[in-house]
Amino acid sequence: MDQGAFTADGCSVEVYRLLPPAGEPGIVHAAVPGGASILELGSGSGRITHGLLDLGHPVVAVDDSPEMLAHVRAETVCSKIEDLRLDRLFDAVLLGSHLVNTADEAVRAAFLAAARWHVSPGGRVLVEWHPPEWFETVRDGQGGRLGEVDLRLGEIVRDGDLLSAVVRYSSGDRWWSQPFTCRCLPLPALDAALTAAGLTFDRWCTADRTWFAALPA
Template sequence: MSFCHSLSFCHCHADTDSERTGDGSLIELYRRMPPTGEPEQIDAVLTPRSSVLELGAGTGRIADPLARLGHRVTAVDDSDRMLAEVRHARTIRARIEELRLTERFDAVLLPTNLIHYRGADLRRAVLATVAHHLKPTGRAIIQWKPPAFWAARPAGWTESKKIGKATARVTIHRDLGRLVEGEYALMIDGSDMRQCFHLEVLTVADIRREFGNAGLRLLDRAPESTEWLQAVRARA
């Protein structure tokens, strides 16, 4: 997700005593967030022992399980404190839009709906990083939410769900058409951790255009029905 850069602009509760990264991300929430099947979903489309670059890896919720499954994973985040939680993947501290490694990868992951970053310039810079690091035969795997997902969740919508020993709650505070503001809360072991999110709704046409601008070609025939988009480098 794209989180607010200043907590004072959030419309959700913020625990200012909790340790956060520079963009407002709550470290403990990410550390304790239970698995919800993402590593297994990604592993299902990878070949064995793939080289994998995860952008915005946070505490390694996806990177570490993929590494344990036998993949060679490089986890990138701009927070040392987040990366300190990663145990099995190689770590690199960098901003996604500034990353330019000499290596190329079988798969580049852009999870947690980072494609919904507000602002076309930042989104295009992030996608340029994705394209830059793909092998000619590599595949980009990008998490997103289609417009129908947000249309079913107007301002005031809230939902709670049990995930193992935790309860996760999502609340939409403001729906401004293409802009959505809300809160993700995680309740576990007596702790109530909350994280703002500010997102931009993207259409399939937006996705195709932005991928094309980055030199990527969307593979999915029905992108509206999937959470994980797949793309390859477009032919020159």
């Protein structure tokens, strides 16, 4: 079956259009002042962007997929995160989708550097990540439902601090699969990565420690 357009890293544009937010706009909204300007790194098709707009935040959405950005109802910038250098600062920079857990250390450093470059002196960088305990407990078949899409993890392989898996999305008779590899970051390694980027840990934004805020050092 025709599964539509895919991004360079294997994300289906169609499935991301189907996925609703899972509370992320509210998490971000609670962590920043009302009306705060937000730079969203890796926005995809606007799953979180549109919720933030509804909450009164001006958002600039960044993604390297023109196909994704075509569905975003906000100001957009087509760029890789690591190459982004806008001549603007923002009250908050959002780095979601567990991007900080990338297996590539150099890419992680570049992601955090881009976030630091664009955050105002009194602003915050808001990061979604897989905490270390997730790597210990995640199992094949784990998942749930978001809107009309069912998500399941499978083919989990652990190799030291790396975890590889395939996430399968399905909706009706349609399905998509996306492999990924991520790296576990113990708290000392996270602190070191933030420090190297000119950031410092601020606080956890959720009780399950899947979101945290960092401040420009």
